[in-house]
Amino acid sequence: MSCSFLARSFALAASCAVLTAFAPHEHGDSKSEFKVEKPVVFLDKAPAIVKFQLGRLSNEQLLLVDRATSHPKFIPVFEAILGRPKMLANFRSESVSALVVLRKTNEPTEILTAIERLDPEKNPGVLPELARLLVTQNTNTLKKVRPMLEQSAGKDSPSSVRSAALAALVTIESAERMWAFVQSEPSGATALIQSLTFVADPIKRAAYYPKLAPFLTSEAISATRAAAINAASRMPGHEMDAFLALTKLIQAGVNAPECARALAQIPKDKWPAEQLPALADGLLAAAKKTPEADRTQNSFLDLQQLAQDIAARLPKENGVAVRKSFAALGVAVLRLRTLHEQMLFDKSLLVVEAGKPFEIVFENTDEMPHNWVLVSPGAADEIGTAAEKMSPTPDALGRVHVPNSQKILQATKMLNAGESLRLRCTAPAKPDKYPYLCTFPGHSLRMRGTLLVVDDLEKYLATTTTEPEPTFTEWKLDDLVPSLAELSKSRDLARGKELFTSTGCISCHRIGKEGVDYGPNLSGVFIKYKNDGKAVLTEIMTPSKNIEPRYRAHSFQPKDGESFTGFILDEKGSDITIQTGPSDALIQKVPKNSIASREAQPLSLMPAGLLNLLSKDQILDLLAYLKSVAR
């Protein structure tokens, strides 16, 4: 649950006064003494020394350093906040405003200066955020500084500054004028096309399709073509044209992996069915050209991934042929990703041949830690339960939440957001269905899949066309709110109760005697929200929006060992009481002085997409069940 029953919005001091220390939990009703200690920072030292000191601080510590618009010595503090990865957007905005006051400049100038200060190698994630901050400035503000933006968009600017400035100009100029503007020098068109990724408005973006289309050919200059391929995938209204152009490039053997990646971004319902066989052939040809040694690399896997998605949409025989052809390339590499905010693997079925070696590329593309644990047939529940009861102490291989059991056949370490690893395995000798799961506390009930071990992979492929994928709907609040009226009618409460378990709610929440006390107790949740179904639904669908202090996840870096995540239950005295998973056994006291650093996590431990596996009817049944237990 979204943990926000008692949450209040954080009051932020006005930017002109000295901003008091940001302590997210001081507004909570909880009596916990949560406090990251204010660091000692000497701001009156030489610039290099000040920069060094601020550079060492975590985001949370940095926000505790005094800052005000009353003295220029605070400039480095605002600059540091502005350039930090994973900084909440409101602090970036605040810092821009403060720098404007301190240096008597304007917002776009400060943002572009901040972009210029970035080290793109170290923090590639900050540039898009600052660019977004720039393009979402008030149009009039941007228009006022047009000459400055135009200058920053020139060829002498660093490419990051240039991209952001061009994106800002795109939001205030017509496509024609912009196109003319960049013609003054050869790299201009490329830079403009690249900048489109920063343009938030899809209509503005789409206006450039006619401009970039000529570059989607094998004759085009490669840098411009690469930019155009990337931009072509996000052009509402031009999906068909883009699809055809990208397919042609693949057929010509030009930038095939990049094109495959771009094609995968185009919504599948826009894929022209009649083009799919030709595209599949093109992919196969490109794949065959890939040297065998490189066939475990990402660029090859991109081709393979797209081919499989296409095969699933081809007539059975064609699909089988495509899959067999790819399988014949002889490298069994399975790519498995995690779905963003869904608490799911992207594939619920992987197929390998008994006794044969294969390689799994596991990429955690979610914001939460996940692992991949392959277990003996029928052992998923046992291992999942055992893992959740473990304290996050690494085993001999440095893995957390991996029980010592012979039923575990393979297990990766816990991957943090954005991490990936490759694991070479040999398939079990006995054909069977081997479950895999994520054993991070709270995940194992829901986050599962099957490794199907078959005697003869070729035979299997010849008889099976589609691989089941989790089918889900990316529900938005507005899709569901109109139907909430139906809650008052009679609904299938038994099914709602079942869904409470199968959707995984029960892994973290309690209703009556069932479930666990990890997230908030949901008995009576509708009463708390005054029977407002929309409020409850909002909490489920945007769990990170308001987080009650008690349920704010913190990541802890012990002085010795792997980091772990948990809730702070109490921190009076010299210990902190931390709950690291959905079991009372995982409540532990840790001496404060054993923790090197800790950081409050911006995201709730509950992912936003938990309802996406359900139909509207099912969601209503689940809500009705929650409502029924409130009575």
Next chain:
Amino acid sequence: MHSMKMLLKYFFTLCFATAATAAPALLEFKPGDNVAILGGALADRMQHHGWLETFIHAKHPNHKLVFRNLATSGDEVSTWHRSENFGSRNDWLGRVNADVVLAFYGYNESFKGDAGLDKFKTDLDKFLKDSKASKFNGKGAPQLVLISAIAQEKHTDIDLPDPTVNNAHLKKYTAAMGEVAKTNGVPFVDLFAVTEKLYAARGPSLTVNGHFLTEAGDKVVASALFSALFGAAPASGKLEALCAAVVEKNKEWHARYRTVDGYNVYGGRSKLSFPTSKEKGAPKITNFDVMQQEMAQRDAKTANREQRVWAVAKGGDLKVDDSKLPAVSTFESNKQDIKPFLSGEDTINHLTAAKGCKITLFADEKQFPELVSPVQMAFDTKGRLWVAAWPSYPELKPTDKVFDKLLILEDTNNDGKADKCTTFLDGLNCPTGFQFYKDGVLVMQAPDVWFVRDTNGDGKADTKERVLMGMDSADTHHTTNAMTYEPGGAIFLSDGVFHRTQVETAWGPIRNSDGCIYRFEPRTGRLERYTPYGFANPHGHVFDNWGDDIITDATGNANYFAPAFSGHVPYPNKHKNMKQFWNRPSRPCPGTGILSSRHFPDEFQGNFLNLNVISFQGIFRAKMSQDGSGLKGDNLEDLVKSDISKVPNFRPSAIEVAPDGSLYFIDWAKELIGHMQHHIRDPNRDKQHGRVYRITYEGRPLLTPVKIDGEPIEKLLAALKTPEDSVRLRAKIELSKHPAAKVAAATKKWAAGLDKSDPSYEHHMMEALWVHQWQHVVDEDLLKLMLKSPEPRARAAATRVLCYWRDRVKNPLDLLSQQIKDKDPRVRLHAIRACSFFQTPKAAEIAIEAAAFPEQETDYYLKYTLDATLKTLESVK
């Protein structure tokens, strides 16, 4: 023991008054009572001295009392720092069926000062209540007696610390104990007041170092304790025979309760199992199975010696009979294909030395059968080679008749071959490390470090004293080893994983879990964690000619630039992972050296020598150079390599430069070496071989050994100009036999007379500063001079001296704020490191000044060290 009579005289004049008041007995024994003793070093040492038990047995000759000392140096009432699966305090009180518990607490606790008093009282109260509610003997509540710490003595040795502050705390803690004991109705003995009076009588020191009682001190304090317990003075008369029997029994008990290799006897690796024969499907046997049978033998041997104690207490005697010990299982080796050994001479045919170098045999087991499994080596000031022999590896069996030894090998006719071997010290178990100190030698004898001397000059040890207690040995394979001097006279102890070391010092208990290098000042008794780090088995630690050190973790042969990760880190924190400075070709490494000898050509000078014993069995050689603030190493031609197919048992384990400039190295000489891959008691563990080889450079003359032993101060100072590191080290060891004040005065004169145009002038001056440090005499002017030396390495070395003199010079932080701005990165690194030792935020403000230099962002070691220092200082308010 001429001082004993004097002491007793003082004691009795003092304490007759106490005895005359004849308080009622606090304790009454029933026949057959089992007495458990708990506490820190005071109680721990009592088992080795034996007087308390002796006095009690003498008073109860028919009681057949059983004493089991469960004390461990460093213990507190609420701590129990032991290796995995050792068993809790209550487990052990149950195992010994304690009817009576004598609990000695308060010393280690007192270092928490006023802030810790309340918690101490709470903990003590809980301990007393819990114990009273327990039935350790299975029948009823134990009789408890609570006994305070002794006062800390103002020792006659001026190098030892002033006890004033500690005693103020001890006094409060003693009072607190009295209160808690009273509210719980538990008898209490105040040894603090007793010892304060004894010290005030100004007799000879009762302690070794201010807080460890000497054997004579133990007798006096045990007597006072006895009087307090029983309301009457102990029996007079000759109790030496009884005491000897008690000590003999305790020795066996100590070997059982504090057995070395605990991780393999009861901990994690005791579970490893091995087939009992090569037959298919043969049953398996674990380390635990066998080692617990050995523990049963130790129990039986202890009981046998107890019988003798009872017999002697009654005025008779008894011959100890160990013929009926419980059986220990036998089994076959899991490594059957052991290749027959070639002789030491023939082995050389399968060794290849670097171009120009020649290997000859210095000594082997054929000539000296006691030369088996050499583990560490060093040349003494007489130029003799000392070797620690460890035939019992991994450790002694209860029934072993051959013990580990400290041997002295001599080449009396200078033909390059040993012709004499003397056993300096016998009866040892796992002598993993030793180092010369003053007129004796410090020897690692887990869990203690002994200071052993030969006082009558017969070449054999005759006195020993435990000077450090509590170096854990949960895995003997990496028990404290590589005992190395820094140029300023501190000794370093390397300790590996699984260990739970806790050492009692006058600065409080020092604890660590798993690997750590410790820094020990033998003169003051100060011990610190030097490099607490996630080491597996650190086996190599060497200092270069400017006093910077290299630490090698054996398992991965990971070599580290030590100044960067030896700043202060508060317990239990450790240093973060650090990069290795050299891409070593292979692993593992049991020992290292630095080649400093003009017998070898220039390109060998300063080479890092790294011994390797699996897959490559030989000696690597790396060229060292400064890399920013740190070091880098580049591979050179191997110094020694071997043909493993011919001599699989060739395992070079330590290397030293001899007084004549040649290199000596020892050969562990085993084919089967794994302590995890094979059963601890695998019958194919070799107990018969060991070699010492010598490397000379053909066509270059040997050096004329510099005479050190017995030389006057001036000659020894002159020897400090010698380019060979080992000669200067031996000269400083010899200097420490002379009175510090005289040495310091002579050093100042020597330094003043040095030729400033000598290219090595700054190094000589640095030696003058190191001599002062070694002698524990501060010369602030000399320090300040060297902090501004034109030679950056001297400035760096002086900054390190400043770090260790921080409590004894004026305004040390002002001096550091100068060093932090030094243009040389190595100097800044030492200054940043030194800042970590100051308990004030001001130190952080000084340390960050290093960030003004652009290299701070790019230099790995500067970054690492500044980060470590600031992390430490962030916890300082």
